[in-house]
Amino acid sequence: METFFSLLPQTLVNGLTLGSVYALIALGYSMVYGILKLLNFAHGDIYMIGAYLGYGVFIMFFTEQGALIPTALIIVLMLVVAMTGAGVISIVVERFAYRPLRYAPRIAPLISALGVSFILQNMVQITVSPRPLSYGSDTLIPRNAIFELGDLRIHASRLLVIGAAMIFMLFLTYFVRQTRLGRAMRAVSTDLDGAAMMGVDVNQVIVLTFFIGAALAGAGGVLVGIVFFSLRHTMGFLAGLKGFTAAVVGGIGSMPGAVLGGLLLGLAEAFTSVYLSATYKDVVAFVMLIFILLVKPSGLMGKPLLQKV
Amino acid sequence: MPSDPSENGKTTPEKGAGTEPPRIGTDEWVAQVASRKRQTRGFSGWLAMRWERIPLGWRFGMVLSLLILIPLATNTQAFLDLLGISNNAFIVRTATRFLVFALLAIGLNVVVGYAGLLDLGYVAFYGIAGYLYAYLSSDFVRIGSLGIDGLHVPALLSIPLIIAVTAMVGWLIGTISLRLSGDYLAIVTLGFGQVFVQLVLTSTRVRVPWQDRPVNFTRGPNGINRLDDVTLFGYTFESTIQYYYLFLVLLVLVYIGVRHLNFSRVGRAWRSIREDELAAEVMGAPTGRLKILAFVIGAGIAALAGSVDAAWQGNVVPVPRYSVLTLINLYAMVVLGGIGSLTGVVIGAFIFTVLPEVLRSSAVAGVLFYGAGLIGLYFLLKPFKRYALILIGTVSSGFLLKFLVLTLLPGLHTGLPEPGSILNQAVQSWLVIPADYKLVGNVVTGLSALVLLLTILARQRPRLFYPLLGISIYMLAFSWETRLALEPSATRILIVGATLVVLMIVRPHGLLGKPEVRVV
Known part of the structure; x- marks a missing residue:
């Protein structure tokens, strides 16, 4: 019991770090699903692209002599480039792989998304490198940048991840709730045809949704690189799966649900690896998913499906 | 420039059936007749009609x-x-893999195509059957206290047993997930598949009450090897060719069985559920039981394929054979062939087992790449005159560029150190290849994708489209010669991915699937 409590705060921090990244990925899944009812399986690879773009900025400004500009500025630049790049690629993907299939049977865009996922992964493998890239653990944020709160020792990079994810989510909430385009997004996700008849430019809203979702995933990719130091062209697959799981646990289509699902999944994994065994963390994540869905078939915060006849 | 007839209407819908929004004011019969007429058009339509006339x-x-x-x-x-x-060992091996995947795809087609249940845990049934076969017919199961030193159950007994047990698991999963629908069913079954793989990977040191030492249930990622071959009525299947014919017999039996099932009462009820579950229920179809039945039959077929497959391969390994990658492959086969079409699914399995193997050799891949490009361009630029003009224009301006480079900047062109086959040499004689071709190739590969997409966007404007098309042909050839042909392992997946996207856009209902007629 003693060790249980002494490990608790540390585990919470780890879980929140992981959870915020999952939440960032899950938001993109959920937003796209809410509007198009499309499971965007290429979303995990967009996250991977974000991580690589961030790394590209990092090696541009971080030569062997040390940083050319202040570290904080580098991180901001990494985030900006990764988010914009991921967003643009996602728009291109939407335009060429999903838009032609908007009226097709539901499974066709799913397969097309798998194809896009293959293309993105192997493009990165051919043009960048098939080997994993590494940040080097000490370069960006020094290893001794640790905040101590009693027994709790939090590394600055974890605070950065949690903080950045919070800021993005607050901004997203503001955007969706308060702005004109946000209102258009909510309208389209409630009823696409109805919104189109009311004069909402549906294509514009869809493009915007893809951009925002991908930008969040790209930011998640950069943040993961900062905390865990390494990236691979295949990293998007499992991350995408986890983000998808988080989105469904929270109730797919609901944005607060995606965040809740992401945090829950991250916490569950952190607690399993500390108190049970790190090998079982994926098992526990998916068992949790199955149980939550069996108790609440439309996710924690999803609206139950109503069928009109 | 020849004037393009599609130029006048700016809002012309894009090509491909999937782009057509539901027609308003057309009644269902008219729409069906129209879509049937469209199917008989052109060369492929003529071929399909000829084929259908044969009994x-x-x-x-x-x-x-x-x-x-x-x-x-x-x-x-x-x-x-x-x-x-x-x-021809490699060819027979690939052909046998095709038969295994065809069996699996037929089973998946029962669940996804007939009953319309998005089951993403299907591959777990395949894995469960494989592992059950491994337990029942190898030296792996050793219980000292009972004097058991490896189980070697005859296949005639073990395979029906495995099918029964796996079908029971299917029944269980079906019953549990009955209250979920659509995408939630998909994710729960996906979770189930993941749990299976993770359990197999991690159950290497499990503490059990009846033994002091932890027990290794699965040997983790190494899997179980040295499984017995299948022996039926005293005849042992050993070589791949023998398994090929065994799988062929199984495939024919399953194909005929599923075909009859599809035309039976049950098959009709499944289709009615797929089209409209509520309506089917109101008409009195026992939807719950039918859905579970689809799960059970799918699991049974997967178990049949999985157990014989384990015997053929002689081992079971969890990753990648029983992982999501196989599932993705299976879905690609089913959807590409045409959901719900039995023949289509088998054709899909053929394409998806043979295409990656063919692309393994970069010489063949090159022929396919340029060949598919030329044929695709022909259909894109149909009358032949225009097609020839574009090609001649592209080729001659490529040579002009090379001539200019050779006279003005003589040091720029160095060529590749290993030019490759005759085809590669022919193409390379047309390209300007600088010394640091790898770096330039990387950039051009990224850019050529961009230019290609721009070309597609500009297809309504001939003045922009034809020059862009020429540029993108040149850039694609360049990136093929300098990067893609040199890395066949990544390139073949790239091509498979591109094939998936293009095929889905051109034929969203698959090769042999029936186009959905939607009427508003």
């Missing part, structure tokens, strides 16, 4: 005898000389 039994027999002949015909000296290989 069913003849068609079936023709395909079957072709399949029977594959291992024999590819073993003749003439054929081997044609390909320049010493034996």
